[in-house]
Amino acid sequence: MAETEADLREAVVAACREMAEQGLNQGTSGNVSVRFGEGLLITPSGLPYGEMTPGDIVPMGMDGRSDHPLPPSSEWRFHRDILQARPDVRAVVHAHPTYCTAFAMCRKDIPAAHYMIAAAGGPTVRCGGYALFGTEELSLRALEALQDRTCCLLANHGMIATGPTLAKALWLAVELETLCRQYAVALQVGRPHILSEAEVAEAMERFKSYGPRPKAG
Structure with missing residues (x-):
């Protein structure tokens, strides 16, 4: 059964709170979006997750326009552009978890030191080049x-x-942060194979049949 807008709004708020519980984010950093209709739903800018309600989630067209009273996340552009360029993607999660961010600060790709790299869709997790947050260049x-x-x-x-779903994103x-943490520890132990x-x-x-699945109805 297709998810309604209300369902998706509730799912986005729940995902934001789970990100905080999992230690993926601190404060108001990070953002979440889901594809909806001809556009997307995205978290608002600067609103703490603990205060966020489904009504605070911002609807946006693929033209970047929104008439919601709250401004969308400052990173709305790459959310919109990813959803626009990748029909296989229905949800985008952005966060600043400690180990992912540490490797990003060192501008290092993550190699295939563990088979869970398969979740990334290839033999590496790439580190994209630097650009100021919220810009077209970053997108x-x-x-x-x-x-x-x-x-x-x-x-x-x-x-x-x-x-393809918010649950999988x-x-x-979480898996990417775990992989980065394991790789960081392995580098301290020795030279990862x-x-x-x-x-x-x-x-x-x-991995084609791996990952979270919905309950059988």
Whole structure:
């Protein structure tokens, strides 16, 4: 059954609060969007998650216009552009979790040191180039880093995770932070062994049926 606008608004608020509970975000940083109709629904700018209600979620057209009383997230542009460029994506999660952001600050890609890299859709999680937040340039950098991928890092900024559902995008955001944390620890232990392209391809094949699933009705 198709989700209603009310359902999606509630899901966005729930996802924001789960991001805080999972330690993916602090304060008012980070933002969430979902595809709806001919546009999207996106979190408002500067509103703490604990105070956010479904009515605060901002509807926006693909032309970037909105008549909602609250302003959309300052990062609305890359949310809009990702949804516009990627018909396979229905939800976008952006956050500044500690380990993802640490690698983004070092401008490092994440290699295939664990088979969970398959969740990213390829043998690396790319780190896109730096651009000021909220700009068209940042949106272009994000789209480049997400080419043939489901998630990426943004230089000196944070991370983006996408999905065919909001649940999968949020799941991927948590998995990406976990992968970055594991890789950071492995680098302290020694030199992580990187999986081959064939090994990554094998894992990706298995991942076609991996990840969170809705309950059977």
